[in-house]
Amino acid sequence: xxxxxxxxxxxxxxxxxxxCLSDPEQKLAQTLDLHAQSAxxxxxxxxxxxxxxxxxxxxxxxxxxxxxxxxxxSPANPEGRAVLLHAIAHIEFNAINLALDAIWRFDGMxxxxxxxxxxxxxxxxxxxxxxRAHLRDQGHDYGDFPxxxxxxxxxxxxxxxxxxxxxxxxxxxxxxxxDATPLIQRKLRQVGTPDALAAASILDVILREEVGHVAIxxxxxxxxxxxxxxxxEPHYAALxxxxxxxxxxxxLNEQARRTAGFSDAELLWLxxx
Numbered sequence: 001x002x003x004x005x006x007x008x009x010x011x012x013x014x015x016x017x018x019x020c021l022s023d024p025e026q027k028l029a030q031t032l033d034l035h036a037q038s039a040x041x042x043x044x045x046x047x048x049x050x051x052x053x054x055x056x057x058x059x060x061x062x063x064x065x066x067x068x069x070x071x072x073x074s075p076a077n078p079e080g081r082a083v084l085l086h087a088i089a090h091i092e093f094n095a096i097n098l099a100l101d102a103i104w105r106f107d108g109m110x111x112x113x114x115x116x117x118x119x120x121x122x123x124x125x126x127x128x129x130x131x132r133a134h135l136r137d138q139g140h141d142y143g144d145f146p147x148x149x150x151x152x153x154x155x156x157x158x159x160x161x162x163x164x165x166x167x168x169x170x171x172x173x174x175x176x177x178x179d180a181t182p183l184i185q186r187k188l189r190q191v192g193t194p195d196a197l198a199a200a201s202i203l204d205v206i207l208r209e210e211v212g213h214v215a216i217x218x219x220x221x222x223x224x225x226x227x228x229x230x231x232x233e234p235h236y237a238a239l240x241x242x243x244x245x246x247x248x249x250x251x252l253n254e255q256a257r258r259t260a261g262f263s264d265a266e267l268l269w270l271x272x273x
Contacts, residue, residue, distance in 0.1 A: 009034075011041040011114055013048045015103035015121075020050075022057040024093065024132075024142060028125045031096055035122035043114050047107055056097035056152065061143030062090060075187050075196060082140045084184070085199055089131035090147035091177070092206070095124040095213075098155055098169055106162040109220075116216045123213070127206045134202060138195055157243050163224040167239045170217020171262075176248055178214060178256040181207045211256050218261030233266055 014034055021027040034041075058064075073084040099121035103114050132142050154173050158165040181203050188200040225232040239245070248270055257267060 009037060009041055010044050011038075011118065012044045012104045014041075015100045015118070016048050016050055019097055019100040019104065020054055020057040022059050024059055024128070027057070027093075027096060028129060031100070031121050031125045035118050038115055038118055041118075043111055045107065047104055050104070056094075056101065058093075058097075059143060062086075062145060062147040064149055065146045066148060075184070075191055078138065078195070081188070081191070081196060081199065082135060082138055083145050085131055085135055085138075086140065086142065086145045087147065088184075088203075088206075089128055089135065089142050091151065092124050092128040092131060093142070094149070094151040095174065096121050096128065098151060098174075099124060101155055102165065102169075105159065106165070109162070113220055113223075116220070120213050120216060123209050127209070130202050130205065134195075134199060137198075154243070154245065163221065163228065163230070163235075164239050164243060166217050166221035166224060167236050168243055168245045170214050171221055171236070172240065172245045174210065174217070175214045175257065175260065175262075176246070177210055178207070178253045178260065179248055179251065181210075182253060183251075207256070211260050214257075214260035222261070233263065233269075236266070237269065 011034070018027060018030045018034060021030065073087060074080040075084050099117045102117045103121070128142075135141055135144075151169070151173050154168055155165070158168055185200045185203050185207075188196040188203075221236075222232050224230075225235055240247075250271065252267060252271060254267055258264075262270075
C-alpha cells in the first residue's frame with residue numbers, strides 16, 4: 001500500500017490566513033497545527049498580498065481601549081486577579097499575532113528565521129491557552145474585561161523595517177515582560193490563595209519561554225545589523241529614539257535579559273536612560 005502523499009503548504013501564506021482569523025479558538029488550533037507541520041512547509045520568496053485594514057483578526061470582545069484608559073490591576077482580591085490575568089492573556093493573544101506577522105511580512109530572510117517565529121507563535125498560543133483555562137476556572141473568560149493594543153501599535157510602526165521590528169517588538173516591548181513578571185509573581189505568592197499560586201506557576205512557564213522569544217528577536221536583530229553593516233547597540237539606541245519606544249521600568253531582570261542577549265553595556269544604558 002502506497003504511503004499517503006503529504007500535501008506541501010506554503011508557510012507565509014498560511015501564517016497570513018491564521019493572522020486574519022478573529023476567533024481565538026480557531027487561531028490557536030490553526031497556529032498549533034501549522035507548527036506541527038513545519039517540516040513539510042515551503043517558504044515563499046515574496047510576502048503574500050494582504051488587506052492591511054483587516055490585520056490582525058481579533059474577536060468582538062475584549063473592548064479595546066487606549067493604555068491610558070486602563071484601570072490599575074491589584075491582585076489582592078479575586079476580581080483584581082482576574083483583571084490582571086486577563087491583561088496578560090491579551091498580551092499573549094497579541095503575541096501570537098506578532099509572531100505570525102513577522103513570518104508573512106518580511107521578505108529575504110533565511111528559512112530558520114521563519115521557523116523560529118512559527119515556534120514562537122505556537123508557544124504564545126499555548127500560553128494563551130493556559131491563561132484562558134485559568135480565567136475560566138475562576139468564572140471568567142477572555143473578553144470579559146477591556147484591553148489595549150500597545151504591542152500591535154509598535155508592530156504597525158515597524159511594518160516596513162525588519163531590523164526595527166526585531167529591535168522594538170521582541171527586544172523592547174516583549175522584553176518588558178521579563179522585568180514585570182517576577183514582580184507580579186511575588187505579589188501573587190504574597191496573596192497565597194490557591195488561584196493566585198496557580199497563576200504564579202503559569203507565569204513560571206511563560207517567563208522561561210519568553211526569555212527564548214526575546215533571544216530569538218535579539219539573534220535576528222543582530223543578524224540583520226550584520227547584513228546591513230550596522231553596529232547593533234548604537235543602532236538600537238537610534239531606533240528607540242526614532243520610534244519613541246517606551247523605556248523599561250526598573251528594576252530590570254538583568255539575568256533574564258543577559259540570557260536573552262543583552263550586553264552589560266546595553267543594560268547600563270537602559271538603566272540610566
